[in-house]
Amino acid sequence: MRRSIIDIHILQNVPPSNINRDDTGTPKSAYYGGERRARVSSQAWKRATREQFKQLLPPEELGVRTKRVVEVLAEHIVKRDATVADNAVKLAEEVLTAATGSTLETPKRKTKEGDQGSDTLPESKYLMFLSRRQLDALADIAIGSSGGGDPATLKAELKDKKNKAQARAAVDSRHSVDIALFGRMVADAAGLNVEAAAQVAHALSVHRSEVESDYYTAVDDQSGDSESGAGMIGTVDFNSATLYRYAAVDVNELHRNLGSGLAPEQPPSTPATKALTSFLEAFITSLPTGKINTFAHHTLPSVVIVKLRDRWPLNFVGAFETPIPKTSAGGFLRESCDRLAAHITEMEQAYGLDSDPTWVFRVGEETKGLADLGSTLTLETLLQQVGSAVSERLESGA
Amino acid sequence: MTTLLLRLAGPLQSWGASARFVQRTTENAPTKSGVLGLLAGAEGRPRDADLSDLAALRFGVRIDRPGSRIRDFHTAENRDTGRALPLSDRYYLADAVFLAGVEGEDTFIRRLYTAVDAPRFLPYLGRRSCPPSHPLLLQDNASLSSLPLEDALRNTPWQGGRGPLSHRPPREQPPAELNMLLDCPPQDTPDIQLRDTPLSYNPSHRRYAMRGIQARHATASAPVHDPTAHLRPAPTARHDSPAPPLATDDF
Numbered sequence: 001m002r003r004s005i006i007d008i009h010i011l012q013n014v015p016p017s018n019i020n021r022d023d024t025g026t027p028k029s030a031y032y033g034g035e036r037r038a039r040v041s042s043q044a045w046k047r048a049t050r051e052q053f054k055q056l057l058p059p060e061e062l063g064v065r066t067k068r069v070v071e072v073l074a075e076h077i078v079k080r081d082a083t084v085a086d087n088a089v090k091l092a093e094e095v096l097t098a099a100t101g102s103t104l105e106t107p108k109r110k111t112k113e114g115d116q117g118s119d120t121l122p123e124s125k126y127l128m129f130l131s132r133r134q135l136d137a138l139a140d141i142a143i144g145s146s147g148g149g150d151p152a153t154l155k156a157e158l159k160d161k162k163n164k165a166q167a168r169a170a171v172d173s174r175h176s177v178d179i180a181l182f183g184r185m186v187a188d189a190a191g192l193n194v195e196a197a198a199q200v201a202h203a204l205s206v207h208r209s210e211v212e213s214d215y216y217t218a219v220d221d222q223s224g225d226s227e228s229g230a231g232m233i234g235t236v237d238f239n240s241a242t243l244y245r246y247a248a249v250d251v252n253e254l255h256r257n258l259g260s261g262l263a264p265e266q267p268p269s270t271p272a273t274k275a276l277t278s279f280l281e282a283f284i285t286s287l288p289t290g291k292i293n294t295f296a297h298h299t300l301p302s303v304v305i306v307k308l309r310d311r312w313p314l315n316f317v318g319a320f321e322t323p324i325p326k327t328s329a330g331g332f333l334r335e336s337c338d339r340l341a342a343h344i345t346e347m348e349q350a351y352g353l354d355s356d357p358t359w360v361f362r363v364g365e366e367t368k369g370l371a372d373l374g375s376t377l378t379l380e381t382l383l384q385q386v387g388s389a390v391s392e393r394l395e396s397g398a
Numbered sequence: 399m400t401t402l403l404l405r406l407a408g409p410l411q412s413w414g415a416s417a418r419f420v421q422r423t424t425e426n427a428p429t430k431s432g433v434l435g436l437l438a439g440a441e442g443r444p445r446d447a448d449l450s451d452l453a454a455l456r457f458g459v460r461i462d463r464p465g466s467r468i469r470d471f472h473t474a475e476n477r478d479t480g481r482a483l484p485l486s487d488r489y490y491l492a493d494a495v496f497l498a499g500v501e502g503e504d505t506f507i508r509r510l511y512t513a514v515d516a517p518r519f520l521p522y523l524g525r526r527s528c529p530p531s532h533p534l535l536l537q538d539n540a541s542l543s544s545l546p547l548e549d550a551l552r553n554t555p556w557q558g559g560r561g562p563l564s565h566r567p568p569r570e571q572p573p574a575e576l577n578m579l580l581d582c583p584p585q586d587t588p589d590i591q592l593r594d595t596p597l598s599y600n601p602s603h604r605r606y607a608m609r610g611i612q613a614r615h616a617t618a619s620a621p622v623h624d625p626t627a628h629l630r631p632a633p634t635a636r637h638d639s640p641a642p643p644l645a646t647d648d649f
Contacts, residue, residue, distance in 0.1 A: 003516065005520065022469075022470070022471040023471040028470065029468075030409060030410060030468055030490070030492045030493075031465075031466050031468070031492040031493045032409045032492060032493050033493065033560050034493065034560070041470060041527070042527035043527070185601070188602075189602075190445070190446075190600065190601040190602040193445075193601060195519065196526060199520055199522060199526055199527070199529050200527060201409075201410075201527060201528070201529050202409070202410055202527060202528075204409055246529065248520060248529060250519070250520050253519070253520075310516075311515060311516045311517075312515075312516070312517055312520070312521070312533065312534075313520060313529065314533065315408070315529045315530060315531050316531075317408075317409055317531045318407075318531045318532055321531075321560045322560055347532075350537055351533055351537070
């Protein structure tokens with residue numbers, strides 16, 4: 001099968017904002033090309049992408065990432081069979097222990113009275129990432145093997161090697177789109193790990209960026225005329241940036257993680273293709289929401305370039321290693337586009353990649369420097385075309 | 399003996415030798431475990447695969463641009479309760495460029511070259527969120543050298559130049575001397591020791607052995623300035639063709 005790797009390049013203007021801050025409340029930064037740049041961590045943008053999935057995909061395609069797996073699974077069990085409601089928590093605990101090999105503990109939380117709250121349920125020690133389909137499969141086992149909801153029966157049944165393997169298989173197949181893309185680490189059962197198919201880089205500003213500080217005062221509405229001072233004062237750090245964002249998706253790995261189509265009439269490439277285009281759309285349109293109500297920094301990318309590779313992905317951040325200078329006309333986008341276009345051509349010619357399929361989405365006259373890279377499409381057409389190119393590749397060898 | 403050279407360049411890299419839990423540190427240069435992990439991933443070895451052949455390779459790295467260390471404060475939150483999970487500090491090297499090399503038996507090194515040219519798992523510089531900003535393989539087959547490791551590292555032009563070729567600042571000069579960190583031969587006394595020889599990447603029991611390291615210096619040679627070099631047609635070698643001939647010392 002021909003190898004399929006997708007890389008995504010985005011230029012996006014973000015006005016004054018503080019979308020990803022460090023422990024002192026300052027926007028994150030990094031040195032690149034010897035100059036300080038605004039930085040948005042990959043974790044922050046992956047989280048925003050996952051949140052965006054909720055708008056694009058039905059819940060059963062997505063995973064739940066929580067320590068409160070017992071509670072979540074108990075809910076699934078009750079939803080399937082309300083008659084076992086009394087024992088749902090116990091059943092959930094048994095089947096989770098058997099399936100993942102993880103220890104579940106009731107957290108010691110101090111309440112005002114000094115003892116632990118009565119509603120505390122066992123939790124896993126770290127964030128456990130399970131797809132909704134996996135939770136349903138576990139719920140079925142819990143109900144089916146417990147002889148009408150008896151935890152002791154379930155425990156005995158799960159001692160049997162075959163049953164235990166079945167429980168384990170339930171969490172080792174039918175991964176959700178987000179697990180397949182971003183991976184899963186199960187600390188105490190390495191066999192259940194899923195290798196991430198997507199790589200997301202930290203976003204960096206294409207120009208030098210210093211942090212600014214907003215000094216603010218707030219007036220106390222109830223203070224009388226004689227009190228002229230502020231009710232409180234404070235500062236918020238912020239910066240603004242033209243960001244270069246980059247991600248790569250190993251489509252073959254995504255296909256392996258998701259498996260073939262569930263329905264017999266579905267082509268085998270459908271799950272991977274759908275996951276890929278959902279990722280593209282979610283990654284393109286999402287934005288971390290740090291201090292969003294303070295700055296209302298809602299913006300969308302001005303440029304999206306998608307490439308289909310057959311050997312390795314290629315990051316074009318090097319185009320901005322020398323920071324884009326301030327110009328008399330102001331703004332960084334025009335120069336960024338010219339610089340990016342030149343860099344892409346140079347690198348691809350030098351490494352013999354210039355025949356790789358390319359899709360370009362761009363907005364505004366300032367981005368015309370990228371016009372020669374490929375035909376400019378609407379976002380919808382871009383997603384469609386990338387999707388069909390990828391499924392064609394997967395089908396041709398599958 | 400043949401040497402495979404890799405350019406490790408990217409805005410952020412992170413090479414931990416004792417990175418665990420909430421303090422994810424980075425060394426000042428790529429670790430042997432990090433680079434061999436990249437090669438093992440390129441070959442598509444599963445995490446519990448045998449690594450003895452890789453660990454036996456002689457490893458060295460040249461620091462072309464040391465970069466600076468940054469700390470990334472990382473939070474995670476429980477979605478349901480809003481409670482904060484343990485905070486972690488992750489350290490990165492920002493703005494660094496390295497030339498890493500492994501030396502070993504010819505057929506094996508060529509196999510690794512082919513793997514890096516079409517990797518099974520996508521490569522990253524120590525941490526998944528740190529993709530390389532340039533291809534790992536040097537242009538014009540310069541990544542395969544018939545020289546021993548130390549000479550191959552010494553003779554490769556400086557890779558630390560900034561920015562795309564057409565926008566590179568005209569006066570940028572390499573530093574007079576570059577630091578190199580090489581595997582210490584058993585009969586010599588190492589300058590430093592690091593626990594970064596991988597024995598197993600199996601996530602349930604990762605194991606590393608101590609490695610003796612020798613510090614050396616190399617004189618940097620800037621890449622010969624040829625403004626049209628990047629416009630030449632690309633080499634036609636693809637991953638399905640046999641590995642290209644070895645680059646010899648013709649600098």
